[in-house]
Amino acid sequence: MGLGRRDLLKLVGGGAAGFFLTPVPWRLIDGVAIRTESWPGVPDPPRGEVRTRYTTCTLCPAACGVRARCVVDQPVSLAGVASHPASAGVLCPAGLCGHHLPLLPNRLRQALARKGDNFQPVGIDAVAGAVATALADMRQNGSAERVAVLDARPGRTASLMYRRWLRAAPNGTYLLAPSAEATAPMGIDIARTGTVLSFGAPVLDGWGTPGRVLEARKTFRLIQVETRQSRTALLADGWLPIRPGTEAALALGIANVLIEEKLYDAAAARNASDFAAYAALAAQFPPQRAAQLTGIPAQTIIAAAHDFVGHGPAIAIAASDPGGGPLGEDEQIAIAALNVLSGSIGREGGFLPRGEASRPAGFEEAALAPEQGIAEVPDASIRVLIIDDARAAGTWCWSAIERKLAATHIVVAMTEFLEGAAQHADFAVPAPAYLEAGEDAPAPPDVPAAMFSLAGALLKPPPEAVDGAAFLNQVAGGGPALADVLKQRVAAIHASRRGEVFHYADASRTAVRDVKSAADLWKALEEGGCWIDHQPTPHEKPLFAILGDAPDRVLEAASGRLPADAQFPLALVPYGWRGAAGGAISPIMTKLYQESDLRPGGDTIELHPDTARKYGVADGHVAIVQTRCGSCQRRVRVDESVMPGVIQAEVGPSASGNCRPEALLNACGVAGDGTWRLARASLRRA
Amino acid sequence: MAANKSARYGMVIDLDRCTGCGACMVACAIENNVPPANAKATERTGITWMRVHRLGNGRPFPDSRAVFFPILCQQCGHHTPCVAVCPQNAVEVDAATGIVDQMPQRCLGCRYCMAACPYHARYFNWWDPAWPAGMEKTLNPDVAPRMRGVVEKCNLCHGRLHRAESKAAAEGRRDIAANDYVPACVEACPAKAITFGDLADDQTEVAQLARSEGAFRLLEKLGTESKVYYRSERPWVHQAVKSGIGKEPQRG
Numbered sequence: 001m002g003l004g005r006r007d008l009l010k011l012v013g014g015g016a017a018g019f020f021l022t023p024v025p026w027r028l029i030d031g032v033a034i035r036t037e038s039w040p041g042v043p044d045p046p047r048g049e050v051r052t053r054y055t056t057c058t059l060c061p062a063a064c065g066v067r068a069r070c071v072v073d074q075p076v077s078l079a080g081v082a083s084h085p086a087s088a089g090v091l092c093p094a095g096l097c098g099h100h101l102p103l104l105p106n107r108l109r110q111a112l113a114r115k116g117d118n119f120q121p122v123g124i125d126a127v128a129g130a131v132a133t134a135l136a137d138m139r140q141n142g143s144a145e146r147v148a149v150l151d152a153r154p155g156r157t158a159s160l161m162y163r164r165w166l167r168a169a170p171n172g173t174y175l176l177a178p179s180a181e182a183t184a185p186m187g188i189d190i191a192r193t194g195t196v197l198s199f200g201a202p203v204l205d206g207w208g209t210p211g212r213v214l215e216a217r218k219t220f221r222l223i224q225v226e227t228r229q230s231r232t233a234l235l236a237d238g239w240l241p242i243r244p245g246t247e248a249a250l251a252l253g254i255a256n257v258l259i260e261e262k263l264y265d266a267a268a269a270r271n272a273s274d275f276a277a278y279a280a281l282a283a284q285f286p287p288q289r290a291a292q293l294t295g296i297p298a299q300t301i302i303a304a305a306h307d308f309v310g311h312g313p314a315i316a317i318a319a320s321d322p323g324g325g326p327l328g329e330d331e332q333i334a335i336a337a338l339n340v341l342s343g344s345i346g347r348e349g350g351f352l353p354r355g356e357a358s359r360p361a362g363f364e365e366a367a368l369a370p371e372q373g374i375a376e377v378p379d380a381s382i383r384v385l386i387i388d389d390a391r392a393a394g395t396w397c398w399s400a401i402e403r404k405l406a407a408t409h410i411v412v413a414m415t416e417f418l419e420g421a422a423q424h425a426d427f428a429v430p431a432p433a434y435l436e437a438g439e440d441a442p443a444p445p446d447v448p449a450a451m452f453s454l455a456g457a458l459l460k461p462p463p464e465a466v467d468g469a470a471f472l473n474q475v476a477g478g479g480p481a482l483a484d485v486l487k488q489r490v491a492a493i494h495a496s497r498r499g500e501v502f503h504y505a506d507a508s509r510t511a512v513r514d515v516k517s518a519a520d521l522w523k524a525l526e527e528g529g530c531w532i533d534h535q536p537t538p539h540e541k542p543l544f545a546i547l548g549d550a551p552d553r554v555l556e557a558a559s560g561r562l563p564a565d566a567q568f569p570l571a572l573v574p575y576g577w578r579g580a581a582g583g584a585i586s587p588i589m590t591k592l593y594q595e596s597d598l599r600p601g602g603d604t605i606e607l608h609p610d611t612a613r614k615y616g617v618a619d620g621h622v623a624i625v626q627t628r629c630g631s632c633q634r635r636v637r638v639d640e641s642v643m644p645g646v647i648q649a650e651v652g653p654s655a656s657g658n659c660r661p662e663a664l665l666n667a668c669g670v671a672g673d674g675t676w677r678l679a680r681a682s683l684r685r686a
Numbered sequence: 687m688a689a690n691k692s693a694r695y696g697m698v699i700d701l702d703r704c705t706g707c708g709a710c711m712v713a714c715a716i717e718n719n720v721p722p723a724n725a726k727a728t729e730r731t732g733i734t735w736m737r738v739h740r741l742g743n744g745r746p747f748p749d750s751r752a753v754f755f756p757i758l759c760q761q762c763g764h765h766t767p768c769v770a771v772c773p774q775n776a777v778e779v780d781a782a783t784g785i786v787d788q789m790p791q792r793c794l795g796c797r798y799c800m801a802a803c804p805y806h807a808r809y810f811n812w813w814d815p816a817w818p819a820g821m822e823k824t825l826n827p828d829v830a831p832r833m834r835g836v837v838e839k840c841n842l843c844h845g846r847l848h849r850a851e852s853k854a855a856a857e858g859r860r861d862i863a864a865n866d867y868v869p870a871c872v873e874a875c876p877a878k879a880i881t882f883g884d885l886a887d888d889q890t891e892v893a894q895l896a897r898s899e900g901a902f903r904l905l906e907k908l909g910t911e912s913k914v915y916y917r918s919e920r921p922w923v924h925q926a927v928k929s930g931i932g933k934e935p936q937r938g
């Protein structure tokens with residue numbers, strides 16, 4: 001039998017086909033796959049001793065306890081501290097990936113000086129020298145101009161040091177950041193609150209101390225007054241979708257119902273010296289008028305008023321959105337006055353005066369420059385401005401600050417990244433990043449009890465990084481280091497023998513009077529702990545004025561913040577989320593706005609379908625939002641939950657990375673009262 | 687809780703509590719070494735083992751309402767679709783825990799499992815896993831990053847399960863303590879919307895919640911016996927789920 005060409009081909013073909021029926025090719029694929037597992041494209045996780053360390057989060061004023069899982073000294077994950085007296089084991093998304101911040105590639109590692117539109121490296125000595133020269137010049141000429149520190153995170157021990165330094169400086173002015181949460185004069189006894197009437201406060205999305213608030217959510221009723229269907233509005237027991245800028249009108253409308261129907265706390269009202277004037281003001285806003293202004297039906301306003309006082313203790317809160325700029329002072333007065341009617345001031349379940357950890361000698365209030373808001377400072381009056389933690393300043397409208405600067409000025413930004421307000425500075429000085437700075441965290445803004453935690457450094461800062469206090473010492477030619485003042489403060493707390501220490505590691509508590517020495521207290525706090533004062537702060541009920549000196553301004557605010565404008569018929573409402581609205585964030589946060597639809601992203605606007613149709617735009621189009629102060633270009637997202645006639649614009653990170661929040665915030669423009677949370681706008685397709 | 691007594695690990699997610707903050711997504715990515723988004727990544731090509739969707743009631747302003755709906759691998763316990771289609775045996779159901787496990791070493795990237803998964807809970811690595819320079823040192827040492835070209839998905843934080851098992855072994859126990867094994871998303875949820883545990887143990891909170899009124903599973907009609915339950919007291923949520931999950935508020 002001969003072997004022909006055809007047979008040979010059959011043999012080869014059959015052999016090839018048969019080969020694939022054997023396990024060999026599959027084993028080969030498997031083997032190749034295993035080999036490629038460790039190819040250079042896949043990074044190797046670190047190896048080493050795994051241990052747990054503790055600190056306190058300083059990314060926002062909530063001061064949550066942090067448990068860090070470290071490989072050798074490097075944190076690889078962060079989590080909340082269970083049973084923490086304020087944060088209750090919770091960290092927000094930004095806090096969970098906070099350990100990435102010191103390692104971000106755009107980290108500022110050396111001082112920079114502005115040269116035209118760019119920055120050039122410079123020594124920190126040169127920056128301190130420039131500031132010292134300006135101060136000497138001001139002293140010599142008896143200049144009326146100011147030297148100011150703008151503190152993005154007030155309430156820290158470093159803040160006390162700034163204020164003392166400014167007391168000695170020529171016209172030293174200590175400025176609070178716009179919408180600084182930490183400076184709230186009263187805390188909230190939210191665990192015992194019956195009803196929360198929130199005017200735009202993101203109660204369930206990063207307001208106050210999230211762990212504490214969410215824990216208490218099981219017991220309080222929540223009525224959310226907000227134009228936008230925010231996360232809080234979605235989860236509230238009632239949502240009042242209000243026309244933008246008419247919150248004060250609604251507050252007075254509710255007050256009108258309470259006063260007319262005598263549902264208010266008469267005893268509490270007697271403490272208000274101008275209650276009659278307030279009642280007369282509220283009388284101008286019967287539910288029908290309030291309905292006309294706010295777009296909320298009169299019956300709903302009446303029902304909300306009944307709801308508000310029906311499940312006491314009831315509090316009314318007003319807070320600015322993390323991306324939307326501060327609420328106007330007059331609107332805040334109108335809203336806060338509801339607390340007089342509900343009798344929640346100085347009452348359990350209501351507002352209680354905030355306590356404060358003992359201060360070391362030399363830091364009494366009289367020795368410090370007073371706290372001031374930016375709006376209180378005259379325009380063109382600041383010669384030297386030092387911005388502390390400029391990273392947190394990404395959601396400030398720069399024009400609100402710029403107008404306060406003198407013709408000749410120096411702006412120094414202490415910052416980890418060349419972002420936010422630092423981009424406008426003349427000098428950028430590298431500061432220690434989160435987890436690198438050994439500092440303190442003041443009491444969270446909504447906690448009435450005095451608290452104090454140390455945010456112990458888990459990582460070493462870059463050699464060039466200096467904290468704000470050290471920089472001011474360099475300018476002044478000497479002064480105590482922050483670490484020394486912190487130790488003095490801990491010693492003062494120990495000397496007070498008040499309160500107790502909560503230990504993060506085992507959730508145990510030790511009374512301060514049982515701590516042997518100030519050094520032991522320091523050690524306990526540094527290893528992970530917080531001091532909390534359980535002695536209630538005595539709350540007097542002094543006579544006070546509800547409207548202060550501003551009844552006319554409150555009336556004006558209640559008449560509507562956004563007057564009709566034929567050229568700009570739409571209302572632009574910027575909003576953001578705490579921890580990510582401005583400044584650098586971990587790249588892992590892309591999970592929330594790029595790799596999923598959870599957050600719209602800072603390059604979008606959201607419109608109601610009717611609004612979109614009217615202006616000829618559709619989902620995915622790029623549109624130009626124009627206001628009297630500027631414009632910005634954004635991708636359109638059509639959403640039926642948006643109020644018709646409103647443009648919702650997120651202030652935050654974006655997938656494209658090329659849409660900075662600044663353009664939007666500047667387009668909003670700064671109103672006379674220093675706010676920029678709303679603007680009239682028009683829209684067209686790009 | 688016993689890892690070796692045929693446990694059925696699962697969870698109940700309370701949709702009425704979920705605030706849509708995204709802490710679960712972030713914690714999951716950090717725990718499991720899921721890389722940040724590639725510059726070209728989108729909602730379709732990104733990797734989120736846990737993804738929170740917004741489910742609307744389909745009504746216009748001001749009657750529109752929505753809940754946040756976290757979707758992860760539903761840990762199917764019966765006729766697990768991804769197991770059935772994988773040519774490489776790269777997916778298996780662990781009999782001891784009920785966890786559907788993905789083995790990237792075996793995966794050849796055919797993506798049959800992605801096509802078969804009725805919950806769209808599997809993700810393909812379109813790019814090499816990359817972190818900004820220097821950030822590799824923040825990776826979790828207990829979890830190997832996956833290579834480009836393989837599929838991955840939630841495994842209920844297997845690294846944490848192994849740690850709990852190691853701890854139990856070191857302490858001379860055969861059973862792991864309930865507190866020792868908690869997936870990252872459960873631990874991170876600030877609203878305590880996720881309850882995790884052994885569904886096979888009737889005494890656990892998760893088993894009781896799974897049987898409670900208002901609890902449901904996705905695509906129950908498929909009979910996959912998934913181990914992720916949801917709860918809501920809002921009738922429209924149940925209605926929306928019956929009529930097709932993933933229906934977002936009308937756009938365009």
